[in-house]
Every structure is written in structure tokens, then in C-alpha cells.
Amino acid sequence: MPTKPRPPSAERILFGQRLRAERHAQGLTLEDVAESADMNWSYIAQVERGTRNIGIDNMAALAAALDVSLALLLSKVDG
Amino acid sequence: MPTKPRPPSAERILFGQRLRAERHAQGLTLEDVAESADMNWSYIAQVERGTRNIGIDNMAALAAALDVSLALLLSKVDG
Secondary structure (H helix, E strand, C coil): CECCCCCCCHHHHHHHHHHHHHHHHCCCCHHHHHHHHCECHHHHHHHHHCCCCCEHHHHHHHHHHCCCCCCHHHCCCCC | CECCCCCCCHHHHHHHHHHHHHHHHCCCCHHHHHHHHCECHHHHHHHHHCCCCCEHHHHHHHHHHCCCCCCHHHCCCCC
16 A cells, blocks of 8 residues: 555546547447446546546456557557 | 456556566565655555556556556566
8 A cells, every 4th residue: 555645647647538539439438338347437437537546457447348458548649 | 436346357467467577677676666656565565466456546656666657567568
């Protein structure tokens, strides 16, 4: 466990932006991804906005729902 | 929040392995990384073993402590 609270990381913001971009690129709604990933759509919306310190297992489930690698959703390349 | 518990993801295991490999490649101890990342070394050891569903902010802090990108620590390339 960390010894101090931290502000949201740049990576958290990046992940949310990349997740939303990839979802839009595939023409999927939050509800579509929520069903595939077996999560609530409102949780995914929060992740996209960067308001959740999402854990790696849920990150992996979202990447799988979009059929992309988790590394891709953390890369700074546009696309 | 997810609606069901999940088993540890392959990405969780990969991240731990890549973290340990990168730490060893740099000749750093758990204590070195713990000091840089401001975390307990025992927590980092658990992350390396894949027994923690680490959050993205802590993942980012560990990548920063090793001066590598988070995407690198989630890539499947050997290194």
C-alpha cells in the first residue's frame, strides 16, 4: 500500500482518453462495452473521465471488451 | 464497479514479471524502488508476484520510479 495519497496520474487520464477514443472508433456505446466487460456503464464513464483509480484487472477486462491490448490503451500514439 | 469478482488477469501477471525484470535490469533492489516510488517494499514484492490488483496510479508511480513508460511494463516484448 502506498504511504501517501496521490493525485490522479497522467496515465489515468491518458487511459480514460484512449479508452473513449477506441470505443468511439469502434462505434460502440458505453452500454455495449459494459455488457462485454460485465461492468456498469456508469463505472466505465467514470473511468473514461479519469475519476476512478481503476485496477489492472478491470483495465484488462476493458481492453478485452474492445479487443485491443492493454499496452495500446496506455500508449501516447494517436489512433 | 464490476458486478462479479474476477480471477487475476494475465495482464496483472505480465505487469509483475515485467516490473521485476526491469528492476533487475537496472540493478535495483525492492528497497530502492520503494524509496523512489514512496511505497512499502513488501507491497511492491506482492505486485511483482501478481498477488495485488494494483491501481493505475500506483502502476504509474512504479513506472516513473524505473524511468520507463507504463505501456512498456505492459508490453509482451522481452526486455
